[in-house]
Amino acid sequence: MAGEAKQGIIDGRAISKQIEAELTEEIASMKADDGMVPGLATILVGQDPASQLYVRLKHKACDRVGIYAEDQKLDASITQKELLDRIKNLNTRADIHGILLQLPLPQHLDAKKAMQAIDPAKDVDGFHPYNVGNLMIGDEGFVPCTPAGIIRALEYYDVDIEGKDVVIVGHSNVVGKPMAAMLLNRNATVAVCHVYTKDLKSYTAGADILVVAAGVKHLIKEDMVKKGAVVFDAGITEEEGKIYGDVDFENVVNKASLITPVPGGVGPMTIATLLTHVTFAAKKIE
Numbered sequence: 001m002a003g004e005a006k007q008g009i010i011d012g013r014a015i016s017k018q019i020e021a022e023l024t025e026e027i028a029s030m031k032a033d034d035g036m037v038p039g040l041a042t043i044l045v046g047q048d049p050a051s052q053l054y055v056r057l058k059h060k061a062c063d064r065v066g067i068y069a070e071d072q073k074l075d076a077s078i079t080q081k082e083l084l085d086r087i088k089n090l091n092t093r094a095d096i097h098g099i100l101l102q103l104p105l106p107q108h109l110d111a112k113k114a115m116q117a118i119d120p121a122k123d124v125d126g127f128h129p130y131n132v133g134n135l136m137i138g139d140e141g142f143v144p145c146t147p148a149g150i151i152r153a154l155e156y157y158d159v160d161i162e163g164k165d166v167v168i169v170g171h172s173n174v175v176g177k178p179m180a181a182m183l184l185n186r187n188a189t190v191a192v193c194h195v196y197t198k199d200l201k202s203y204t205a206g207a208d209i210l211v212v213a214a215g216v217k218h219l220i221k222e223d224m225v226k227k228g229a230v231v232f233d234a235g236i237t238e239e240e241g242k243i244y245g246d247v248d249f250e251n252v253v254n255k256a257s258l259i260t261p262v263p264g265g266v267g268p269m270t271i272a273t274l275l276t277h278v279t280f281a282a283k284k285i286e
């Protein structure tokens with residue numbers, strides 16, 4: 001339905017399936033033509049169950065499209081130097097095109113310094129200051145996967161961004177801040193709210209596009225959303241084996257024109273974007 005705005009629930013799994021199908025084909029022809037296999041190394045420090053799950057999801061996705069994925073598991077007691085040495089070793093390896101350091105890290109490790117040790121050309125998460133700087137000046141190379149996946153979904157559903165009032169809830173380096181930059185680059189009017197915002201509802205209720213990444217279960221209720229808004233929920237809170245988003249979906253779904261569920265929304269799109277970045281990194285490096 002080109003040019004016609006779609007309505008309803010944004011199916012992150014369907015979008016990611018389509019992206020994966022395109023990548024599978026592309027990677028197969030890279031292999032056939034040049035014998036090249038894109039490679040991703042993930043580094044997981046410690047035993048956090050959520051982090052273990054996310055890394056597992058990423059590896060399974062790599063397997064589906066034909067990306068070589070290497071799982072480096074490090075003990076929680078590893079020193080900063082040992083971690084940096086691991087990263088530096090991966091920087092030199094020709095078979096590894098993307099390096100993903102799973103966050104959060106144990107308290108005694110300096111995540112910023114570790115991110116800066118990753119070769120910017122292999123920084124498929126888009127967290128290195130070099131790539132963050134490029135994003136800020138409108139050169140979107142490697143950008144963080146969650147906001148990039150949200151842009152992808154906006155394009156998929158033909159949602160105009162230019163001139164729209166966008167509100168982002170959450171000002172993390174991983175979602176909120178890069179999301180703001182990406183939407184500014186596309187000429188939206190952007191407000192970024194966070195824990196210190198005085199009157200959250202006064203912002204969210206005016207949003208044409210609302211992106212929520214605060215990590216607070218069901219923070220956004222129906223009265224905080226404008227009728228016809230497009231709503232993205234990047235929150236994940238796990239309680240007793242159930243996953244909740246930052247948006248009270250059952251309440252908001254009838255007010256929004258488009259909305260992502262949790263699970264099955266932003267999460268799968270994040271992973272599909274990571275696969276795209278690894279494939280892109282391999283093509284660029286070779």
Ligand SMILES: Nc1nc(=O)c2c([nH]1)NC[C@@H]1CN(c3ccc(C(=O)N[C@@H](CCC(=O)O)C(=O)O)cc3)C=[N+]21
Nearest residue numbers: 054100101102103104125243263264265267268270271
């Ligand atoms: N360096 C780094 N890069 C990341 O990209 C990164 C990270 N650290 N740390 C943690 C967050 C979290 N994250 C998710 C990705 C996919 C789902 C996902 O696909 N979730 C499924 C549900 C899976 C389930 O919990 O059963 C869904 O929403 O449908 C969730 C979370 C990536 N992260």
